[in-house]
Amino acid sequence: MGATKTSNAVAAARGAANGRRNLILIAAVVVIAAAVLGGVVYSHALADQPQAGGTYTATLQSDGTVVAGSSTAKATLDVYEDFLCPYCKHNLEDPYGKAITQAIAAGSLRVNYHVLDLLDNETTPAGYSLRAGNAALAAAKAGRFAEFHAALYNAQPTEGQAGYTNDQLVDIGRKAGITGQQFADQVRGGTFDTEIRSQTDKARDSVNFKGTPTVLMGGTQVDIAKAGWLAQLTGAA
Template sequence: MSKGTKERAAAKRIVEQQKAAERRRAVTLWTTVAVVAFLLIAGLIGWGVLAGQKNDTANAAVPPGTVDSGTAFAVGDGPVTVDVYEDFMCPICHQFEQQSGATLQQLVAAKKVTVRYHPIAILDDKSNGTRYSTRAAGAVAAAAEEGKFLQYHQVLFDNQPAEGSNGLDSAKLIELGQTAGLGDKFAAAVNDGKYDGWATKVTDESSKRGVVGTPTVLVNGEKLPSPTPDALTSAVG
């Protein structure tokens, strides 16, 4: 091979190498652009969903008759305030109602206490994506709108699904409402999720107040470490 031929071959290789490098740079550039675009779009979608959720919560319908800045339903009119934070999927809440529910009602009947029930949803992640805690809290709010809070509250605990299950669907929540004397208006509210946003708002507010578990029971603002019937009676005085 002549010297000139070798030089031309070397030059050709250099040109090909330069072209290959340009192609690699182009691929890298467009890959980077695509990744950045994807992340930007994903971020905008995520922001939009979050903003939508915040907006839904901010504009959540508040059930009529609520107390304590719209976070609770009051039962009784006694001088001592008892705040009860409950999640309808919480098995310990069920246990609390079985053990201490009657005591609370006796204290109400004796006009010693005003019980403020705060239905919250801290166990939504325990219902396989169905958000049962939120939906149950929204349903009890719909029952309260028709003056059936305590009746439906009791029905929900009597029919409590297991933690970690799908919970009860809307049809079952409506069926249980019928046993408490609730009709079409209640059914429509449950199907529409009318008060689900309110349930989320109440849960957020309870977190700001330091409620980290359920049941949480306070007597005149003081938390009861163990809200047994005797402890309730003693704290009320």
């Protein structure tokens, strides 16, 4: 839009007298400069705000499973995911993430999140899936799994790129409301790397695991491509 405004201003100026042309050019420059400055200020302000909405109670288990929601929920799901997996983002998080968060918060859904590093070799250099998974477990320990989970998918890097560094993951956590030093130390120290690798090995050995994302209910595959699947499970249909 800025380029179009500039082009139109220049074209109009060329058909006018010299004095008027100069005034139009000056005005165009002022407008563009103001727009750019406003965009920079807005982007900076947005970067300092939490990037994820919604929350729920989540508990980190000793084996690395993150349990979210009430034990009395109508439906309990096992979700296997990798934060680099584009299908996890496009087929699960983007269309259903907010609804899942709302159902967990409302007490109608319980989710056992199994965070994997299945695609750890798909970044250059390798390692982002493990870093992101470890950071997510650190966020669960800090009581902000919901916010951090959403933030990682909201800004998901593409396969083949480097992904985020530990310092960048700490910053993402800060924007999601995690301010404690313990989180930063656990992210940088790879505190939960062993649990992430163990979850991945167990998933590979499971006959019910079909890649990421895999969503199971009582060991049975849930067809997340079927419209209304979540509402049907939680009784919201």
